[in-house]
Amino acid sequence: MLEIRDIWKSYENQPLLNGVSFQIQAGETVCLLGRSGSGKSTLLRIIAGLETAERGQVLWQGQDLSGVPVHLRHFGLMFQDYALFPHRNVAENVAFGLRMQGLSKAEIGLRVVDALEKVNLAGFAGRRVTDLSGGEQQRVALARALAPQPRLLMLDEPLGALDRALREQLGNELRRVLHSTGIPAIYVTHDQEEAFAIADRLVLLHEGRVEQEGQPAEIYNRPASTWVAHFLGLDNLVPAQALAGSPGLVQTPLGLLKPACLPPNGAFTLLLRPAGAYRQARGADWNRIQGRVEDSVFRGERFRVELRCAGDLTLRFDLEEPLPKGEPAELYLPPEAVLCLG
Numbered sequence: 001m002l003e004i005r006d007i008w009k010s011y012e013n014q015p016l017l018n019g020v021s022f023q024i025q026a027g028e029t030v031c032l033l034g035r036s037g038s039g040k041s042t043l044l045r046i047i048a049g050l051e052t053a054e055r056g057q058v059l060w061q062g063q064d065l066s067g068v069p070v071h072l073r074h075f076g077l078m079f080q081d082y083a084l085f086p087h088r089n090v091a092e093n094v095a096f097g098l099r100m101q102g103l104s105k106a107e108i109g110l111r112v113v114d115a116l117e118k119v120n121l122a123g124f125a126g127r128r129v130t131d132l133s134g135g136e137q138q139r140v141a142l143a144r145a146l147a148p149q150p151r152l153l154m155l156d157e158p159l160g161a162l163d164r165a166l167r168e169q170l171g172n173e174l175r176r177v178l179h180s181t182g183i184p185a186i187y188v189t190h191d192q193e194e195a196f197a198i199a200d201r202l203v204l205l206h207e208g209r210v211e212q213e214g215q216p217a218e219i220y221n222r223p224a225s226t227w228v229a230h231f232l233g234l235d236n237l238v239p240a241q242a243l244a245g246s247p248g249l250v251q252t253p254l255g256l257l258k259p260a261c262l263p264p265n266g267a268f269t270l271l272l273r274p275a276g277a278y279r280q281a282r283g284a285d286w287n288r289i290q291g292r293v294e295d296s297v298f299r300g301e302r303f304r305v306e307l308r309c310a311g312d313l314t315l316r317f318d319l320e321e322p323l324p325k326g327e328p329a330e331l332y333l334p335p336e337a338v339l340c341l342g
């Protein structure tokens, strides 16, 4: 449906987007995820037509949108500071974009009711927006973005101003609303938990490029680089070197390890899965990790155990039982829990 093809953009000779390409399919919610300042909002503005790229194209069903003005793209936008009109009630706020479209009063009335129902605010039409909670205001903003029936919805940190618990609740609701309307959406955030909760597919932006894209579980299980692993909070990174003459084994500060992957030539990085460690080996090819327990903290389902290991490495594993602090410990990981990163 939407194709972003090789977009380049710089500000004051500082490159920001260096050839960004990705696509969005019908009905799909794609989260654009990257650190603050990675150019996510700029990319949205380029897609919306509010900003021009130095190179590259934005295509809708194969049609190049360069030269198509903002209002003729039929893309809806929703920002973090949703800027509702404080002196107007809920219905008037939702009707705003519809009036600009020149629809009849009757049609506007129907669309407002429909949009408010979609976001679970039926009955709120006459309320003052200033009397609503932050979460309700956010839903009014979503209804306002949905009412003109855009062919694509762009959401820029829409939950950014809300507290964590509300974000989680509204994130789930947003996902439901987006799926029920079938409108494809680009959802920009720097919060990976939020992105994982909402996205059908993730696009990870780093240094102006797409570092990795895929379904959330795919990316979590197979991060493409050490940057992605770090960004997802997977910090058990171990320097490694392939071992000549011993295929499948790699040399590391922890000793010889056996990953499930074919090790690349030369130096590379291994990722040890925090949830992949056990107190006992269940196979002859399991990897033994030795260290001293620095910390052991209950984290809901499991204990997060911090192990100080050879090579100045601190590794964290999630275990069913705690381990005594200050004592030496041995843990075992199957080859599948040891990944090779580029």
Ligand SMILES: Nc1ncnc2c1ncn2[C@@H]1O[C@H](COP(=O)(O)OP(=O)(O)OP(=O)(O)O)[C@@H](O)[C@H]1O
Pocket (backbone or CB within 6 Å): 011, 012, 016, 034, 035, 036, 037, 038, 039, 040, 041, 042, 043, 190
């Ligand atoms: N019009 C502009 N002129 C000059 N620099 C700009 C302009 N717009 C954005 N930038 C710069 O480009 C960089 C990326 O901005 P952008 O808002 O696209 O990033 P972002 O990933 O959305 O960040 P955040 O999550 O903080 O909103 C920032 O360093 C910003 O200062």
